[in-house]
Amino acid sequence: MDRCDFSSIMTYLKNQISESNQMSQPEFLYEIFEDFLDSPENKEFTLDNGLVCRWMTGQAKISPKISSFYAKPSNQEKLAKNIQQNILPLMADYSRTLQDIYTLFIQDSSISEAKKAELAPLYKPADLRLLFLAKLISFGMERPFIKRDTKNQKLIAGGSLSPMVLDYIMDSEVPRPCRHFVGREDETTELHSLLEDNSKAFLYGIAGIGKSELAKSYAKYYKKHYTNILYFEYAGDLHQSVTDMDFADDLPEDTEEERFRKHNRFLRSLKDDTLIIIDNFNATATQDSFLSVMLKYRCRILFTTRSKFDSYCTLHLKEIKESSSLFQLVSSFYSEAEEHRAIVEKIIETVHYHTFAVELAAKLLENGILAPHQLLIKLQEEKASLHNEDKIKIMKDGQSSNATYYNHIHTLFSLYSLSRKQRDIMCNMCFLPSSGISARIFSKWLELSTLNDVNDLIETGFVQSSLRHTISLHPMIQEIAVSETAPSVTNCHTLLDSLQKICLMHGIEVSYYKKLFQTVENIMLFIEKDDIPQYLLFLEDVFPYMEKYHYQKGMKKIIQELQHFIKANTYGTASDRALLLDYQATLEPKTEKAIKLEKEALAQIKETTKENAHLVSNLHSNLGGLYRINGQLDLAKKHMKMGISLLEQYQLLYTNDSIPQITNYAVLLTEMQEPALALSALRKLAQIIKEYNSNHCLDYAQVQESLGSICLITANISQAKTHFKKALKIYEDIWADEPELIEKKYKEIQELYPQAGIALAKSILLTKH
Numbered sequence: 001m002d003r004c005d006f007s008s009i010m011t012y013l014k015n016q017i018s019e020s021n022q023m024s025q026p027e028f029l030y031e032i033f034e035d036f037l038d039s040p041e042n043k044e045f046t047l048d049n050g051l052v053c054r055w056m057t058g059q060a061k062i063s064p065k066i067s068s069f070y071a072k073p074s075n076q077e078k079l080a081k082n083i084q085q086n087i088l089p090l091m092a093d094y095s096r097t098l099q100d101i102y103t104l105f106i107q108d109s110s111i112s113e114a115k116k117a118e119l120a121p122l123y124k125p126a127d128l129r130l131l132f133l134a135k136l137i138s139f140g141m142e143r144p145f146i147k148r149d150t151k152n153q154k155l156i157a158g159g160s161l162s163p164m165v166l167d168y169i170m171d172s173e174v175p176r177p178c179r180h181f182v183g184r185e186d187e188t189t190e191l192h193s194l195l196e197d198n199s200k201a202f203l204y205g206i207a208g209i210g211k212s213e214l215a216k217s218y219a220k221y222y223k224k225h226y227t228n229i230l231y232f233e234y235a236g237d238l239h240q241s242v243t244d245m246d247f248a249d250d251l252p253e254d255t256e257e258e259r260f261r262k263h264n265r266f267l268r269s270l271k272d273d274t275l276i277i278i279d280n281f282n283a284t285a286t287q288d289s290f291l292s293v294m295l296k297y298r299c300r301i302l303f304t305t306r307s308k309f310d311s312y313c314t315l316h317l318k319e320i321k322e323s324s325s326l327f328q329l330v331s332s333f334y335s336e337a338e339e340h341r342a343i344v345e346k347i348i349e350t351v352h353y354h355t356f357a358v359e360l361a362a363k364l365l366e367n368g369i370l371a372p373h374q375l376l377i378k379l380q381e382e383k384a385s386l387h388n389e390d391k392i393k394i395m396k397d398g399q400s401s402n403a404t405y406y407n408h409i410h411t412l413f414s415l416y417s418l419s420r421k422q423r424d425i426m427c428n429m430c431f432l433p434s435s436g437i438s439a440r441i442f443s444k445w446l447e448l449s450t451l452n453d454v455n456d457l458i459e460t461g462f463v464q465s466s467l468r469h470t471i472s473l474h475p476m477i478q479e480i481a482v483s484e485t486a487p488s489v490t491n492c493h494t495l496l497d498s499l500q501k502i503c504l505m506h507g508i509e510v511s512y513y514k515k516l517f518q519t520v521e522n523i524m525l526f527i528e529k530d531d532i533p534q535y536l537l538f539l540e541d542v543f544p545y546m547e548k549y550h551y552q553k554g555m556k557k558i559i560q561e562l563q564h565f566i567k568a569n570t571y572g573t574a575s576d577r578a579l580l581l582d583y584q585a586t587l588e589p590k591t592e593k594a595i596k597l598e599k600e601a602l603a604q605i606k607e608t609t610k611e612n613a614h615l616v617s618n619l620h621s622n623l624g625g626l627y628r629i630n631g632q633l634d635l636a637k638k639h640m641k642m643g644i645s646l647l648e649q650y651q652l653l654y655t656n657d658s659i660p661q662i663t664n665y666a667v668l669l670t671e672m673q674e675p676a677l678a679l680s681a682l683r684k685l686a687q688i689i690k691e692y693n694s695n696h697c698l699d700y701a702q703v704q705e706s707l708g709s710i711c712l713i714t715a716n717i718s719q720a721k722t723h724f725k726k727a728l729k730i731y732e733d734i735w736a737d738e739p740e741l742i743e744k745k746y747k748e749i750q751e752l753y754p755q756a757g758i759a760l761a762k763s764i765l766l767t768k769h
């Protein structure tokens with residue numbers, strides 16, 4: 001019998017939503033927790049896809065912000081109303097679902113009889129059943145968390161079928177197709193036959209013709225033919241896409257190489273009852289060398305692409321042949337379509353039956369910007385100015401056709417009179433990842449007081465939205481917006497400043513860091529560099545944040561960009577050149593070569609001043625760390641000591657960089673049989689953190705843990721116990737909603753004890769204050 005907790009209750013509810021109303025896990029929780037997310041104090045709270053998946057599958061405890069909000073009886077009543085308004089109408093049989101959840105609750109022997117006596121009476125009166133459900137959800141969030149067993153070791157399939165992996169590979173759910181998706185019945189059938197016969201298929205066509213929607217629709221209608229259907233957006237590198245997948249047993253300390261090996265090995269084990277959809281694979285076989293490896297996987301793979309792959313199995317997606325289907329699409333957006341049917345059909349013909357152009361035209365008509373006959377005239381004028389009609393009919397494929405459709409979209413875009421604010425938003429949205437980002441996060445980056453302008457752009461069709469929670473730009477709109485709005489360092493300074501601040505906030509982790517880094521990569525690709533010193537500073541501040549998350553793909557791109565501007569001494573200062581060499585050393589696998597790069601970095605700074613002291617201190621510390629790895633302990637000590645002395649000399653010990661510097665120095669001193677000096681340095685650091693920050697933060701906990709480790713090495717068991725207890729108390733409080741991190745830390749500390757002290761270690765750790 002399942003345990004009655006948040007994961008099991010949510011799974012019961014979501015599984016009973018009817019086929020036609022299915023939604024993603026984040027969308028589902030947005031509907032459940034609408035009041036929480038709309039409350040002013042939670043304005044900046046966002047639902048990260050990977051984390052939501054962990055909540056739903058019982059891999060992580062739900063945020064204490066949510067559970068504490070719904071612990072209040074008044075908010076439980078709001079939750080009951082939310083479920084009634086947002087969830088029940090989507091269910092085929094909600095009474096049966098409530099009965100199943102009630103049975104789960106009653107039969108759970110781990111729930112006390114007192115709690116059952118408190119909640120069970122609410123289920124009996126029909127008008128209180130939703131309040132019973134709301135209170136049960138609150139109880140499920142508040143009760144002690146027990147992580148679900150993913151049975152990882154059993155997932156590598158040895159039989160004829162793949163294991164079910166949706167609860168193991170996070171955030172891999174296929175998005176629902178657009179609710180206005182029309183036509184394509186023949187293409188859907190043909191696509192299924194191709195995948196059955198060939199295993200791998202490329203769905204090819206020009207931008208905006210409906211490739212992604214057809215792939216999503218295929219997944220919806222043929223999901224019963226597969227054990228698993230996994231989906232991800234192509235982000236420019238298949239090797240990186242496999243690395244970036246989010247597996248339940250991934251560890252924070254895993255390197256990119258380790259993650260890739262684990263993920264690739266598992267994907268290779270999947271059988272042909274699994275389908276992987278790779279959306280927007282707009283590359284060629286030579287541009288992405290990992291394609292040849294992926295094509296050897298045993299599972300089925302569907303690529304949607306603008307590129308031609310003549311050597312492989314390809315389905316060329318063309319315009320929808322039935323004009324009636326496209327008229328139905330127009331009718332979905334334009335309420336007066338039937339009254340102007342003849343003109344609307346002429347508009348459809350004029351834009352060459354291009355799906356996305358038809359949709360934009362319909363939305364423009366609904367907004368009343370132009371009457372149907374006026375829009376038709378505008379489009380015919382644009383068509384005539386490009387080519388004569390015969391020429392267009394000849395060029396119905398490849399780049400010529402693509403350019404024609406691009407101009408149709410461009411014309412429709414220009415017919416909207418966007419406000420200055422809306423143009424600014426479109427300008428900054430050019431950088432968003434193709435998979436989109438939370439509207440809340442984006443509005444925070446741009447310091448928008450409301451989402452009104454974003455919602456207006458959604459209505460025009462320029463901005464794509466998933467229930468107005470996740471926003472993105474269609475690739476064609478992105479290209480047009482880049483050329484129309486000319487995003488630059490100067491006119492996008494608010495966005496760049498926001499991203500820069502996030503990367504500079506020491507100790508603050510954001511769950512959406514991958515999307516943040518993908519946004520930075522698009523900035524490098526699309527932005528006009530009209531303020532190079534500011535642009536260089538932006539990249540230099542982002543790099544260490546990428547390093548924290550081992551995002552090597554982005555780190556390499558930043559180094560390439562810095563090299564482009566700095567290498568020839570055209571731009572940048574001595575500090576910029578030193579930082580570039582320091583960053584190159586970070587990614588250099590050979591220690592000797594990394595040491596050489598760090599020494600070159602130090603040589604760039606001819607004189608240490610108040611302005612560059614922080615940088616010089618870091619360079620000495622990094623060089624010392626490399627010497628330590630290389631076994632040159634005396635040189636390591638010399639440079640680490642120099643780095644700390646510079647922090648002291650220029651009164652910079654209060655900065656966050658002093659924490660790793662002094663901690664690493666203390667570890668080195670301990671290795672060199674100088675534990676007294678190490679303890680002295682760490683105690684001084686603890687006092688600095690306490691004075692300038694707090695004695696209840698992660699930095700303070702880490703220093704206490706280091707003090708405990710050194711005391712343990714010197715056999716001062718009593719003092720070690722005191723320091724470890726202080727550290728663990730802070731970890732427990734700060735990681736209250738991440739029990740797996742606490743357990744991992746307990747295990748790490750326990751393993752520090754020598755075999756003779758294991759019993760003592762267990763007694764310390766089991767006390768739990």
